Every structure is written in structure tokens, then in C-alpha cells.
Amino acid sequence: MLFATLKAHARHRGSVLLLSIIFIAVFTVLVASIATMSATNAQIADNQCKLDGTRSCAESGLEIVRYWLSKVSISGTTAPSQRLTAIASSLQNKLSANGITNITTHWDNASITIPAVTLNSAKGQRFSAIIRQVDSNTLQLDVTGAYGLITRTVRVNYECGVSANTVFDFGVASKGPLSLSGNIALAGVNIDIESNAYIESMNTLLALSMIGNSQIAGNVKIVNGLATPFLGPKAAVGGDTGADAMKHIEIGVPAVDFPEMMPAVFYSYATNVLTSSVNLKKDVTLTNIRIPAGMNPKFSSQATLKGVVLVESPNIVEFTGGVSITGVIVTNGSPTDDSGTNQLIFRGHVAGLSVALLPQDLQFAGLHSQTGTFIIAPGFSVSFGGTLDTLGGAIAANGVEFFGNAGGTIRGSVINYADKDMNLWGNSSLKFNRSGLSDVPAGFVPEIILKYDPNSYSEVIL
Numbered sequence: 001m002l003f004a005t006l007k008a009h010a011r012h013r014g015s016v017l018l019l020s021i022i023f024i025a026v027f028t029v030l031v032a033s034i035a036t037m038s039a040t041n042a043q044i045a046d047n048q049c050k051l052d053g054t055r056s057c058a059e060s061g062l063e064i065v066r067y068w069l070s071k072v073s074i075s076g077t078t079a080p081s082q083r084l085t086a087i088a089s090s091l092q093n094k095l096s097a098n099g100i101t102n103i104t105t106h107w108d109n110a111s112i113t114i115p116a117v118t119l120n121s122a123k124g125q126r127f128s129a130i131i132r133q134v135d136s137n138t139l140q141l142d143v144t145g146a147y148g149l150i151t152r153t154v155r156v157n158y159e160c161g162v163s164a165n166t167v168f169d170f171g172v173a174s175k176g177p178l179s180l181s182g183n184i185a186l187a188g189v190n191i192d193i194e195s196n197a198y199i200e201s202m203n204t205l206l207a208l209s210m211i212g213n214s215q216i217a218g219n220v221k222i223v224n225g226l227a228t229p230f231l232g233p234k235a236a237v238g239g240d241t242g243a244d245a246m247k248h249i250e251i252g253v254p255a256v257d258f259p260e261m262m263p264a265v266f267y268s269y270a271t272n273v274l275t276s277s278v279n280l281k282k283d284v285t286l287t288n289i290r291i292p293a294g295m296n297p298k299f300s301s302q303a304t305l306k307g308v309v310l311v312e313s314p315n316i317v318e319f320t321g322g323v324s325i326t327g328v329i330v331t332n333g334s335p336t337d338d339s340g341t342n343q344l345i346f347r348g349h350v351a352g353l354s355v356a357l358l359p360q361d362l363q364f365a366g367l368h369s370q371t372g373t374f375i376i377a378p379g380f381s382v383s384f385g386g387t388l389d390t391l392g393g394a395i396a397a398n399g400v401e402f403f404g405n406a407g408g409t410i411r412g413s414v415i416n417y418a419d420k421d422m423n424l425w426g427n428s429s430l431k432f433n434r435s436g437l438s439d440v441p442a443g444f445v446p447e448i449i450l451k452y453d454p455n456s457y458s459e460v461i462l
Contacts, residue, residue, distance in 0.1 A: 057145025061127025076445035080136035157456035163257040171432035174416035180214035189433035210235035225252035259444035263330035270310035333379015338418035354392035372441030
């Protein structure tokens with residue numbers, strides 16, 4: 001019996017060792033597998049981290065490019081085929097003016113390219129961008145983010161549009177300071193805000209001066225954040241005087257658009273040249289006239305003008321008698337000439353009716369729809385010293401003055417394009433009727449801006 005037991009033990013000798021080796025092998029494989037899986041997971045996690053980082057680079061680049069494109073504007077007269085060229089120039093000018101050197105643009109007559117911009121040099125994070133024109137009104141922006149060798153691209157569209165806010169949202173607007181002295185009253189015909197005033201005054205700290213019994217029924221917005229308005233003790237803004245008046249004056253507001261003056265749309269109507277043979281000391285009736293450069297005429301009696309009055313530069317045109325105008329006065333001066341050398345002076349009573357009220361004659365064909373403008377005078381200063389009937393449109397010039405007993409109603413806005421004082425002094429009382437006016441008046445072209453389309457966002461597989 002003992003022999004049998006010893007024999008059985010002999011047959012199973014070493015089995016424990018074998019089992020141990022098997023378990024060791026299995027655990028070794030498991031450890032190796034787990035180590036491999038861990039390494040793989042770590043690599044996947046690292047790749048995912050880099051992918052997310054790459055997308056973050058693309059979206060960071062998108063926000064940077066969006067910011068600068070929001071500053072871009074071009075002339076409203078730019079032909080669709082030339083818009084991308086103008087945008088490239090405007091974008092680079094904005095970057096240079098703000099001292100941005102790490103973002104540059106390259107224009108190749110087909111696209112605007114922004115080469116790689118470093119976000120994190122230690123990790124190799126960067127972005128680049130390219131802007132192409134899809135059609136006359138649409139731009140496509142691709143921004144590529146990179147993290148080492150990994151890249152991702154996001155795409156958005158921009159639409160070419162016009163600025164939503166222009167100076168024609170105000171009763172009075174001036175690039176230069178606004179000065180009121182005497183018994184000056186600016187009011188709205190329907191509501192006070194029709195007489196709101198807008199002032200840029202970027203080169204003069206005294207942006208608003210109100211002396212005497214001067215009053216602005218609406219509010220005042222001043223762009224220059226360092227401006228210091230001066231209000232006399234009796235001056236009123238928004239119906240309040242003293243410290244309370246300051247509640248109606250906002251300083252440091254965003255600038256709005258001064259639409260480009262384009263009086264050339266009216267030039268073709270001015271077919272009748274005014275000559276020295278016309279006796280301007282007597283009552284005259286003139287239609288679609290052109291006043292030649294250097295003539296310097298003085299209308300000393302009643303003048304009745306119909307259609308378009310084109311005043312060529314240089315000139316000083318003076319109306320000392322009454323003048324009735326059914327139409328529009330335009331000039332061909334330089335929009336950057338603030339010298340005041342060229343002048344339109346109205347010393348008598350002025351009545352101004354809209355072009356829509358002109359007779360249905362062939363000589364006025366197409367003019368009836370060019371509404372909203374009474375005077376558009378680039379390079380000329382305009383001054384009024386007499387009373388006004390309701391003027392049927394906006395007044396815009398490189399220099400504006402109301403003096404003496406000038407006063408009346410204006411169906412639109414008074415705009416000073418000159419970076420110098422807009423003066424109202426004496427006993428002027430101006431009322432602004434802007435009810436129902438939403439379109440930019442004829443002869444003005446708002447600047448083109450870029451409008452981001454958030455619904456166009458997509459990731460691009462290249």
C-alpha cells in the first residue's frame with residue numbers, strides 16, 4: 001500500500017512547477033497586454049488632445065481674423081470685381097496702423113493669405129488663413145489651426161453689406177466740434193430724438209460749447225473719449241440744465257459712418273450754363289443750371305431755381321435776396337477741402353422743395369426719385385442767415401454755419417463733413433423732421449463693411 005502511494009506521488013512530481021509556469025506566462029501576457037493597451041490609450045489620448053488643441057488653434061485664429069475684419073471698410077463705390085483688392089488694402093492698413101507686426105497679409109489678385117501666426121511656439125501651435133471671393137457679395141474665410149504636424153480647418157462666410165448706423169440717424173452731425181451761442185434751439189418736430197446731435201471732434205477736446213440760452217432737445221453723442229463739453233448756466237440738453245444736462249451727453253461712443261458724398265449722380269441734369277448776361281439783380285427763374293468755376297455770382301433779388309444747380313469749384317455763390325429751390329444744389333469740390341475757400345451763402349429767406357415735386361418734364365426724367373437731399377456740397381462751406389421754409393432734404397457740406405435769425409424746419413439732417421467747428425449763433429431755431437426717413441439720401445454712398453454669417457460655420461476636410 002505504501003509502495004502504491006509513493007508510485008502515485010512519483011507520477012505527479014513537477015506538476016506544481018508546470019502550473020506555476022503557466023500562470024506566470026498568462027500573467028506576463030496580461031501585463032504585456034495591459035501595458036500595450038495603456039500605451040495605446042495614452043497615444044490616443046495624446047492624439048485627441050492634439051486634435052482638440054489644433055481645433056482650438058483654428059478657432060482662436062478665427063476669432064483673431066474676425067476681430068480685424070470687423071474693422072475693415074471700403075468705399076461704397078467700389079466695383080464688386082475690385083472689392084477683394086480694396087479689402088486686402090484696408091485690412092493691412094488696419095494692422096499697420098495698430099502696430100500689429102506678427103500678422104501680415106499677402107495679396108495675389110485672387111486671394112488674401114495670412115501666413116502662419118504663432119500662438120504657442122513651445123508646442124508648435126499656430127494658425128493661418130485665406131480669404132477668397134465667392135461671388136460679388138460673398139467672401140469665404142478658411143482658418144487652419146496647427147499643432148505640430150496635425151491640422152484642422154474651419155470655414156465661414158462674410159457678406160458685403162452697408163453700415164447699419166450713419167450720421168443720417170441724427171438731426172445734426174459734425175466731424176468737428178459743435179458750437180451754439182445765443183438763442184439757439186434744436187428740436188424735433190415729432191419727438192425730441194429727431195434733434196439728437198452726433199460729434200466726432202477727434203482733434204479738439206472742446207467738442208461741444210453751448211453759451212447763452214442754447215438748447216438741444218434731444219441727446220448728444222461724442223466720439224472723442226477725452227472730450228470736455230462746456231455748458232453755460234442756461235444751456236439745456238434733453239430738457240435739463242446744469243449737471244442734469246450732462247446725463248444727456250454720452251462721451252466715448254463708437255463712430256458711425258459718414259457716407260461718401262457722390263453728387264456726380266446729379267451732374268448730367270445741369271445742362272444750362274449760367275452766364276454773365278443773366279441779370280441777377282432782378283428776379284430770375286432758372287432750370288438745371290451749371291455755375292462755372294470762378295464766376296462768383298451774387299443773386300440779389302428773388303431767385304427761383306428748378307432741378308439741379310451745379311456749382312463748380314472754385315466759387316463763392318451768394319443769395320442776398322430770397323431763393324426758392326425745387327430740386328437740389330450740388331458741387332464738384334474736393335471732399336477733403338475744409339478750407340472754406342468755396343462758399344454757398346444764403347442771407348435771405350430760403351424755401352426748398354423736394355425733387356419729387358418737379359414737373360413731369362423730360363428734362364427732369366429720372367430725377368424725381370433722387371429724393372432726400374437738398375444740398376450736397378463737398379469742398380464747400382454752407383451758411384444760412386435768413387429764415388427757412390421746410391427744406392425738403394438733408395444738408396451736407398465741408399463746413400456749416402447758421403447765423404443771425406436763420407431758422408426753420410429741415411426734412412432730414414444737417415451734416416458737417418469738415419473737421420472744424422460747426423457754428424450756430426444768433427437767434428436760430430431749427431426743427432428736424434426725420435419721421436419715416438430710413439434710406440440714405442440720394443447722392444450719398446455708405447461704406448461697405450463685412451458682415452459675419454455665423455450659420456456658415458463648418459469644419460473642412462482637406
